Amino acid sequence: MKRWGEPPFEALLPPETVLAQMEMAVVVCDRFSNVIYGNHFARQLFGFGGDEVIGHSILSLGIAEEDHEQATELAKHVLKGGVWEGTFCNQRADGSTVYTRAHAVPLRHPSGAVDGIVIFAREALRSNQREQDRYGLLERIGERLSASLELAATLQRVAETLVPQFADHCFIDLFGGDRLYRRVSAHAGGWEPPPGTWAEVGEPVSYPPGHFATRAMNRRDAVLVEDMLQHRFSAPTQESQRLGDAMGITSVIAAPLIARGELLGVMSLALSNLSRRPDPHYDGFDRDLIGAIASRIALAVDNALLFEEERETALAFQKHLLPGERPPKLDGLQIAWRYEPARPLESHGHGIQTQVGGDWYDVIPLSAGRVGLVIGDVEGRGARAAAVMGQLRAALRAFAQDDKPPADILRKLDEWVRTMTRPSRITSGWSNDDLVRPPLVSCTYFVYDAWSRVLEFANAGHDPPLLVVDGEVRDLEFESEGAMLGVRAQGIGGEILFNEETAELKPGSTLVLYTDGLIDRRPRDDGGYHTREQAREAVRKAVADVARKDVEAIAGAAYDAIPGDIADDVAIVVIRTAPDELAVADRTFPAEPIMVSEARRMASDAFAAWGMPAEQAELACLLVSEVVTNVVLHATTTPAPRRELVLDGGPQVHFNLDEDDWSLDPDPLGADLGRREPPTKEFRVRLRRGGDAVWVEVFDTDMRLPRIRSAGETDEGGRGLYLVDQLATRWGARPTQNGKAVWFQLPLR
Numbered sequence: 093m094k095r096w097g098e099p100p101f102e103a104l105l106p107p108e109t110v111l112a113q114m115e116m117a118v119v120v121c122d123r124f125s126n127v128i129y130g131n132h133f134a135r136q137l138f139g140f141g142g143d144e145v146i147g148h149s150i151l152s153l154g155i156a157e158e159d160h161e162q163a164t165e166l167a168k169h170v171l172k173g174g175v176w177e178g179t180f181c182n183q184r185a186d187g188s189t190v191y192t193r194a195h196a197v198p199l200r201h202p203s204g205a206v207d208g209i210v211i212f213a214r215e216a217l218r219s220n221q222r223e224q225d226r227y228g229l230l231e232r233i234g235e236r237l238s239a240s241l242e243l244a245a246t247l248q249r250v251a252e253t254l255v256p257q258f259a260d261h262c263f264i265d266l267f268g269g270d271r272l273y274r275r276v277s278a279h280a281g282g283w284e285p286p287p288g289t290w291a292e293v294g295e296p297v298s299y300p301p302g303h304f305a306t307r308a309m310n311r312r313d314a315v316l317v318e319d320m321l322q323h324r325f326s327a328p329t330q331e332s333q334r335l336g337d338a339m340g341i342t343s344v345i346a347a348p349l350i351a352r353g354e355l356l357g358v359m360s361l362a363l364s365n366l367s368r369r370p371d372p373h374y375d376g377f378d379r380d381l382i383g384a385i386a387s388r389i390a391l392a393v394d395n396a397l398l399f400e401e402e403r404e405t406a407l408a409f410q411k412h413l414l415p416g417e418r419p420p421k422l423d424g425l426q427i428a429w430r431y432e433p434a435r436p437l438e439s440h441g442h443g444i445q446t447q448v449g450g451d452w453y454d455v456i457p458l459s460a461g462r463v464g465l466v467i468g469d470v471e472g473r474g475a476r477a478a479a480v481m482g483q484l485r486a487a488l489r490a491f492a493q494d495d496k497p498p499a500d501i502l503r504k505l506d507e508w509v510r511t512m513t514r515p516s517r518i519t520s521g522w523s524n525d526d527l528v529r530p531p532l533v534s535c536t537y538f539v540y541d542a543w544s545r546v547l548e549f550a551n552a553g554h555d556p557p558l559l560v561v562d563g564e565v566r567d568l569e570f571e572s573e574g575a576m577l578g579v580r581a582q583g584i585g586g587e588i589l590f591n592e593e594t595a596e597l598k599p600g601s602t603l604v605l606y607t608d609g610l611i612d613r614r615p616r617d618d619g620g621y622h623t624r625e626q627a628r629e630a631v632r633k634a635v636a637d638v639a640r641k642d643v644e645a646i647a648g649a650a651y652d653a654i655p656g657d658i659a660d661d662v663a664i665v666v667i668r669t670a671p672d673e674l675a676v677a678d679r680t681f682p683a684e685p686i687m688v689s690e691a692r693r694m695a696s697d698a699f700a701a702w703g704m705p706a707e708q709a710e711l712a713c714l715l716v717s718e719v720v721t722n723v724v725l726h727a728t729t730t731p732a733p734r735r736e737l738v739l740d741g742g743p744q745v746h747f748n749l750d751e752d753d754w755s756l757d758p759d760p761l762g763a764d765l766g767r768r769e770p771p772t773k774e775f776r777v778r779l780r781r782g783g784d785a786v787w788v789e790v791f792d793t794d795m796r797l798p799r800i801r802s803a804g805e806t807d808e809g810g811r812g813l814y815l816v817d818q819l820a821t822r823w824g825a826r827p828t829q830n831g832k833a834v835w836f837q838l839p840l841r
Contacts, residue, residue, distance in 0.1 A: 117213040125167040139184030156181040191216040237392035241399040251278035259361035266357035272297045280366045289335040300326040308346035314383035317344040340365035343373040347386035351394035413482035423782035424542025424670040428643035433661045450477035451607045451663040460787040464492045467605040468535025495826030498537045498550035499592040509578040533577035550590045560602035565636045600671045609660030675781035683773035691720045718812035793831035
């Protein structure tokens with residue numbers, strides 16, 4: 093027997109034995125916030141098995157990324173001698189999430205100096221202070237759910253928040269029209285229900301009358317089933333009923349999801365034998381807590397649904413304004429394109445918003461098989477940028493039909509941008525004097541002739557495309573970068589110059605056009621961003637690795653060249669020139685009536701060599717005759733008659749009105765011997781053979797463009813172009829440097 097006042101034997105137990113019995117996590121950190129001790133309960137709570145966190149930062153306890161700053165503030169505050177208390181979100185090693193309530197105090201040396209930090213932690217709402225923890229936990233859940241506006245990401249956060257801390261099973265069903273559809277089916281420990289039992293994600297759900305989920309939606313309030321053994325509810329199917337009995341469902345809470353007075357769906361949480369808990373039943377406090385959590389979930393889901401609707405509208409709007417999914421088949425070119433909108437991530441630095449933007453591209457068939465190509469980007473995002481992009485694309489297609497040089501097209505497009513985006517007043521939170529400035533637009537317009545392999549282009553502040561020749565990748569050189577469209581606002585003087593440039597593409601060359609979203613703000617593993625040149629070099633290398641593959645593979649490699657989410661939408665267009673020469677026949681004739689038959693004979697021989705059927709060749713030759721006759725009759729100017737002025741007793745003065753000079757002719761009888769005659773006019777006929785069509789072009793030096801006129805019943809002429817318009821697939825006329833070209837297209841067969 094011990095004497096009175098002597099300490100009992102238990103008091104001599106080592107501290108480790110006592111700490112191991114505590115139902116609370118105890119973690120000790122040094123002055124540098126590195127973990128130096130954690131008791132047995134801490135390992136269970138935070139989910140680490142051994143001593144792998146010893147010697148590592150406090151963040152190694154699985155503190156979620158959004159709480160890193162809070163953990164840093166905790167360490168700073170306690171090391172200064174203060175006391176800190178709050179709620180953390182922790183990610184366990186098995187991937188589950190647990191919310192912990194932490195109380196941190198300074199670890200003091202006997203001298204009084206602060207040597208470290210002692211943290212006492214427990215699972216939130218599993219202590220006697222549940223009412224105090226509730227508000228902090230609701231605030232943390234609200235912050236977690238508000239971090240994304242994407243519905244899928246929001247629902248994923250809901251599942252991570254509730255399972256396994258609050259439930260072994262979580263179901264969220266949302267209305268789609270008049271029916272409920274399963275949107276979340278999450279279970280503790282990664283368990284999955286067998287097929288054909290509980291409804292899977294995407295499947296419709298129909299709860300019978302009297303079911304706790306039905307009662308929750310009808311009452312618009314959370315429903316608690318404290319002990320499932322005392323109640324018998326009808327299940328949606330017999331298979332789901334049998335699975336619920338086999339899983340040993342013990343307790344259920346169903347909460348309606350209501351936002352803005354509208355019932356969005358229902359959330360059901362259940363406890364079962366999937367996990368071992370001190371009390372496998374919900375109570376009234378849990379019902380109130382889950383009801384409050386459900387209201388925050390409903391608000392997050394409603395915001396996500398509204399955002400998804402806005403995003404889908406803008407995306408559909410933009411996709412309908414862009415070319416179709418499949419590029420057109422064009423002679424001498426292989427084409428692939430790709431458009432990807434950016435995900436709405438706040439980490440991009442632009443705020444959470446619709447990331448659909450104004451990137452645009454187009455392939456425009458022009459005269460005689462020539463092709464117009466454009467790649468561009470409208471400043472800004474959302475529906476307004478997409479609307480501006482649509483107007484620009486329509487305007488450019490209209491301007492391109494004039495077949496003018498690319499620099500002239502960009503000048504007209506710049507004028508269009510400045511007039512169509514006239515600043516309009518908007519109402520801001522402070523005044524009504526704010527103005528919406530016109531957007532800036534970067535683009536490059538190319539015109540490619542597959543028969544001559546000549547590429548003409550003009551640039552308006554856009555990044556140069558990549559040029560791949562014989563497996564080597566480099567930038568297509570621009571002599572002038574050019575100013576962006578819309579830089580010169582209305583009322584500002586000066587002129588924006590766009591330089592006309594040309595390049596000849598070798599057989600099998602590849603051009604990779606892209607917008608700046610491909611190389612802007614691409615994240616690195618260390619949290620920084622690649623520079624534009626680093627990103628551009630990565631794209632060059634990726635394209636070089638697949639340079640021998642098809643255009644689809646090159647487009648995919650360019651998009652995947654840089655890891656990480658894109659911060660802006662991306663458009664990529666890849667074109668490859670034909671490896672073989674395309675068939676062409678070209679000849680110049682004097683502009684004389686007798687040459688009409690010669691031009692027709694030349695066309696007949698070419699069409700026969702190209703395998704055109706006889707009837708189709710006869711029709712094509714007829715149209716060649718009509719166009720050439722029109723050139724001979726109207727494009728060759730007849731010299732005006734000479735006028736003479738006779739002076740009494742003096743020589744005759746001759747006025748040559750055509751040559752705009754005059755001379756004295758002392759010998760009128762021999763005047764014709766030295767008279768200057770106008771040069772002989774010429775025209776050129778060029779025939780081109782494509783895969784499915786032939787093009788006929790007639791060039792002359794007259795600047796006047798032909799037009800169809802209505803011929804009377806007794807008129808001998810005036811019907812040639814009418815025949816061309818009625819019988820040809822397409823026809824038109826375009827100005828050239830020395831005159832004009834009249835062309836038409838006919839199917840080869």
